[in-house]
Amino acid sequence: MSYILALDQGTTSSRAILFDQHGGIAGVAQHEFPQIFPAAGWVEHDPLEILTSQLSAAVEVLGKAEIEPRDVVALGITNQRETTIVWDRETGKPVSNAIVWQDRRTAPTCSRLREEGVEETIRQKTGLLLDPYFSATKIAWILDNVEGARRRAEQGRLAFGTVDSWLVYNLTSGQRHVTDRTNASRTLLYNIVQDRWDEDLLRIFGIPPSMMPEVVWSSEKVGRVATPLGPRDVEIAGIAGDQQSAMFGQLCVAPGDAKCTYGTGCFLLEHIGEQFRLSGQRLVTTLLCSPARRLEYALEGSIFIGGAVVQWLRDRMRFFSSSPDVEAVAASVPDSGGLVFVPAFTGLGAPHWDPYAAGMMIGIGRDTGIGHVARAAIESIAFQVADVLRAMDADTGIPCRELRVDGGAAANDLLMQFQSDLLGIPVHRPAVLETTAMGAAYLAGLATGFWSSIGEIAGTRQGRVFQPAGDRARTDRLYARWQDAVQRAHGWNAGGTANEVTK
Numbered sequence: 001m002s003y004i005l006a007l008d009q010g011t012t013s014s015r016a017i018l019f020d021q022h023g024g025i026a027g028v029a030q031h032e033f034p035q036i037f038p039a040a041g042w043v044e045h046d047p048l049e050i051l052t053s054q055l056s057a058a059v060e061v062l063g064k065a066e067i068e069p070r071d072v073v074a075l076g077i078t079n080q081r082e083t084t085i086v087w088d089r090e091t092g093k094p095v096s097n098a099i100v101w102q103d104r105r106t107a108p109t110c111s112r113l114r115e116e117g118v119e120e121t122i123r124q125k126t127g128l129l130l131d132p133y134f135s136a137t138k139i140a141w142i143l144d145n146v147e148g149a150r151r152r153a154e155q156g157r158l159a160f161g162t163v164d165s166w167l168v169y170n171l172t173s174g175q176r177h178v179t180d181r182t183n184a185s186r187t188l189l190y191n192i193v194q195d196r197w198d199e200d201l202l203r204i205f206g207i208p209p210s211m212m213p214e215v216v217w218s219s220e221k222v223g224r225v226a227t228p229l230g231p232r233d234v235e236i237a238g239i240a241g242d243q244q245s246a247m248f249g250q251l252c253v254a255p256g257d258a259k260c261t262y263g264t265g266c267f268l269l270e271h272i273g274e275q276f277r278l279s280g281q282r283l284v285t286t287l288l289c290s291p292a293r294r295l296e297y298a299l300e301g302s303i304f305i306g307g308a309v310v311q312w313l314r315d316r317m318r319f320f321s322s323s324p325d326v327e328a329v330a331a332s333v334p335d336s337g338g339l340v341f342v343p344a345f346t347g348l349g350a351p352h353w354d355p356y357a358a359g360m361m362i363g364i365g366r367d368t369g370i371g372h373v374a375r376a377a378i379e380s381i382a383f384q385v386a387d388v389l390r391a392m393d394a395d396t397g398i399p400c401r402e403l404r405v406d407g408g409a410a411a412n413d414l415l416m417q418f419q420s421d422l423l424g425i426p427v428h429r430p431a432v433l434e435t436t437a438m439g440a441a442y443l444a445g446l447a448t449g450f451w452s453s454i455g456e457i458a459g460t461r462q463g464r465v466f467q468p469a470g471d472r473a474r475t476d477r478l479y480a481r482w483q484d485a486v487q488r489a490h491g492w493n494a495g496g497t498a499n500e501v502t503k
Helices: 048-065 107-115 119-126 134-143 150-152 161-170 200-204 241-250 308-315 325-328 372-395 412-424 437-450 454-458 472-489
Strands: 005-009 012-020 025-032 074-078 084-088 157-162 178-180 214-216 219-224 235-241 259-263 266-273 284-287 298-303 340-342 360-362 404-406 427-430 463-466
Touching: 005 048, 005 161, 005 214, 005 437, 012 048, 012 437, 025 048, 025 178, 048 161, 074 150, 074 161, 074 241, 074 437, 084 134, 084 150, 084 161, 107 134, 119 200, 119 266, 134 150, 134 200, 150 157, 157 161, 161 178, 161 235, 161 308, 178 219, 178 235, 200 404, 219 284, 235 241, 235 437, 241 259, 241 266, 259 372, 259 437, 266 372, 298 372, 308 372, 325 372, 325 412, 340 372, 340 427, 340 472, 372 412, 404 412, 412 472, 427 454, 437 454
Parallel strands: 005 074, 074 235, 178 214, 259 404, 404 427
Antiparallel strands: 005 012, 012 025, 084 157, 219 235, 259 266, 266 298, 284 298, 340 360, 427 463
16 A cells, blocks of 8 residues: 655644545644744744654654555645744754744734835735735744844845745755745735746845745645655655645635635635636635646635634633534524624634734623533634625625535534525535645645546545525524624724733
């Protein structure tokens, strides 16, 4: 037997999954790593923790499955996008902690650049909005706030990379500094129309071009693992940002195909073809994986807090000890009792794009209990997805016919049924929810001949369909209350966060 190894480097953990030729999972290993919160709205990771947790998971899964590296045909990488790492080319050491995609510290920089009138230029080149979510202002912050970093960068001594670049650099013992197009398209620095790093954008953000990695295709051999700490001599042949990888894992390869990943955040993408098109609804346009090596685009709506709201109930509120328990707690009541939960813990993403929005629960009564809060939290995930899908339908002019779903929270039947009721369309959940890792495996497998075609892959897929079954008038009323609550949450932190105000 031979296998494909997928490294799935996420926001809270690093995972390694072995796939066989039938798309079955032969082994899984997972290592969590610390989240660092230096200040309100700041989120960081230690790049070395990312690396060691991912290498440990890779070695562990081979050991658990009793598989030698020689039995692994290729390795695919999928990663948390936008998270920014800068390291020294000579020592290979990071100059600071990674700034995570959730981090909002550069909101003032984005506001200043917006006032300078550059957002439309950025949008026309990148398909993105000017927001702290993306990588460019994070790079600039590191250069301006780490002692000596800008000088070293201008001397060509520093390298930038999203997490995929950092992993490949270390897996190949510094031989390859690369990223794929899907990750490059999330930096605010890559021109997705002309397919290159853009000199004007690098100048706007004050970033030396020498820091940028080489850009490769998502399904392409890029080098062999050279570090003795990993699966030695395995070919790295697939790279994709997590959401594009999940899109490919769901085989959303034709215009009109749409998927939503319910992870730490929620990410909804719809394939729009080979023609670059901007959104009129404050969504972003991004590049997709293309084994055919051509530019293919998607509209994307990014929701910052999805499954993370369940983690918050578990870790901060201590409502339950395990995330899957939220379903039983929420099912202990027939509805949310009028409670609406807006989980804007790090601002609001698409289609609102308000870094100053604040988390809020409204509609609390004397009879409100843990079950109501848990149910409102689950519903908040579905409401946010509905916001994005409605914006997407307005952009394309063609209502979405079905939604393919994946990610940890997609295992929650209560959430999936409510999502289908709310959207009024079928929700398709695959039998294997690991579509992010599966996408990376497919990309690596296609590049190395492990799978001959997308058609061969499609023949192995199974799953469950949730059909709309709720009272349409009732769900419309619930959605209207949600929209009202969101408007009340907007701009709450414009005068400073709670920590800053109360000092």
